[in-house]
Amino acid sequence: MASPFRASLCLCLGLATLALVAGEKPGVDPVNIDASVKPCEDFYTYANGGWLKSHTLPADKARYGAFEEVSERNRAILKQILEETSAKTTWAKSSVQQKVGDFYAAGMDEAAIDKRGLAPLKPIFATIDGLQDTKQLPALLAKLHTQGLPGGFGFFVGQDAKESTRYMGNLMQGGTGLPDRDYYLKDDARSRDIRAKYEAHVAKMLQLAGDSPALAAVRAKVILELETRMATAQWTRVELRNPMKRYNKRTLDQVAAEAPGFDWQGYFQARGVAVKDLNLSQPSYFKAFGQLAAETPATQWRTYLRWHALNASANLLPKAFGEEAFAFQGKVLNGTPEREPRAKRIEALTDAILGEALGQLYVKVAFPPESKKRVLDMVENLRVALRERITNLDWMGAETKQQAITKHNAFGVKIGYPDKWKTYAFDVKRDDAFGNVRRASAFRVQENLAKLGKAIDRTEWGMTPPTVNAYYSASMNEIVFPAGILQPPFFDPKADDAVNYGSLGFVIGHEMTHGFDDSGSQFDAQGNLKNWWTEADKQAYESRTDMVVKQYDAYEPLKGEHVNGKLTLGENIADIGGLKIAFAAYQNSLKGKPVPAAIDGFTGPQRFFLGAATVWRNHIREAALSLRLKTDPHSPGRERVNGPLSNLPEFYEAFGCSDGQPMKRDAKVRPAIW
Ligand SMILES: [Zn+2]
Structure with missing residues (x-):
């Protein structure tokens, strides 16, 4: 098939690729047997x-x-593509190469990221700090979700499971920072240990963002308590595997009656989505969430949402934030002693954010x-x-x-x-790693919502x-x-x-x-x-x-x-x-x-x-x-x-x-x- 841009890149990857697999015997190598x-x-x-x-x-x-x-x-092939593409600054604006190259260059510019400090996150914190009353929570969550930032639950558009020719919105449980509800609820030594380390990690991150140690410790406790209440209401992964149980089509009025305490109409209005029906994937979670939304004071919601905005941005902030995030995610949760070098992390991020732009350059050299x-x-x-x-x-x-x-x-x-x-219809700037990811996230959310009412895209x-x-x-x-x-x-x-x-x-x-x-x-x-x-x-x-x-x-x-x-x-x-x-x-x-x-x-x-x-x-x-x-x-x-x-x-x-x-x-x- 023809690619939508001219094949002008000479990456000369043939030899490098071959060298990487040289020495391996094709098929089964007897030295691998015991x-x-x-x-x-x-x-x-x-x-x-x-x-x-x-x-x-x-x-x-x-x-x-x-x-x-x-x-x-x-990844070695991707690295070479990214280094060569980012070295050039004369790509046509909005071309695949400009986006991929500038995205990588911005992510690699650690000095610029360190210099900007927490400044890029400040407008998001200001939005969160505007929450004075829990009645404002639906509008605030709508604003954060529209930017692709987490909090409480998720909403996305996918195929209607019972009518696969149409799209439908789905409300999905969420809201927690640990990888599974078990970590909050189980009482074995490993779970207790990880829970304690998570609380310490949250406090450390809040301190890096400017809280005093005493305040950070209090806030970390609030966050853990709120997340534990969400985890308690979440379905287990085994329950989530049951597609029939997960299918609960509702009108918005039905959702409002079933999960009172949170203004669902207000939430969707603020998101600018006209929802006729939707799938309430885990009804019991949303019932509990409505109650939690109403009972939890605004100050606790602010603390919780600031943490999640910070956590979601850790790798785009100065070094200390990314290192602390790795100390928990990498070392504690996975036992991995060392962080990958920056080039690898930014390469993985480019694949996650601009995967089909980078992918076009990749398949040309790696897929005969x-x-x-x-x-x-x-x-x-x-x-x-x-x-x-x-x-x-x-x-x-x-x-x-x-x-x-x-x-x-x-x-x-x-x-x-x-x-x-x-296509990736958002600006990628060579000097704005944080903004690139935020614009990409907002674009992805918008692109997903725009599917409502359209024909299924089978490509x-x-x-x-x-x-x-x-x-x-x-x-x-x-x-x-x-x-x-x-x-x-x-x-x-x-x-x-x-x-x-x-x-x-x-x-x-x-x-x-x-x-x-x-x-x-x-x-x-x-x-x-x-x-x-x-x-x-x-x-x-x-x-x-x-x-x-x-x-x-x-x-x-x-x-x-x-x-x-x-x-x-x-x-x-x-x-x-x-x-x-x-x-x-x-x-x-x-x-x-x-x-x-x-x-x-x-x-x-x-x-x-x-x-x-x-x-x-x-x-x-x-x-x-x-x-x-x-x-x-x-x-x-x-x-x-x-x-x-x-x-x-x-x-x-x-x-x-x-x-x-x-x-x-x-x-x-x-x-x-x-
Ligand atoms: Zn499988």
């Missing part, structure tokens, strides 16, 4: 033990594995068009394999099967980067091109693979098919299976939240997913801290099903061909499973693992390998695992779903 571990005892360690021994966690990383390896390579073709072929082979699986399922009736196949045939696929690039992407990840959207019924993940070890044009099917095929199968996980299976072919299952088939499905919950609940990656089988259910179903169909697609690809010769002593099926295990190898800090066990819907790396493989007869056969060995689960507790 042959002292038996594959049927613990396949994760068998396949990755060598790699785990030869790699350590970099000081500025909370986790380091295959995803981070690829991400670091992508041939890759798209090969990946599309693989997607089609996976699609055939899943269709065959559905047709042959022994637990599902013909009626539901027909519906499942209709949905499966309707899957959309996006690969590499968008056909139509997003949009939810991830930027360099992202090492992929996703399934239930409302769009589509799977999306950014250019960033289509690289070794996920996808290696030089590797044999077995390995590519085990790694990227697994990822593709995983995303496809999301369309049929416990949540995705509640959406139909058109992306509507609508039941298409017979009652008997629904029950047969749930008795199988219950087995998945039990299997993962039993895993204990940290002493006393288990995997949450219900929180991770959708991802685990996608892992188990994805691996199964990727293997079937690999076998289909061999039909009519001679059996491929073993490589390094490993047969094709063995290399398939080694490829799959490679994807999830990682080192992770204990604090980061604990954080993820509470918040991440994905299981940890080891469980993402050993969990699915130990359910899969194709794996036992490939490695000769026998009954009673840990990697061969008993048939009675083995969920075969997709």
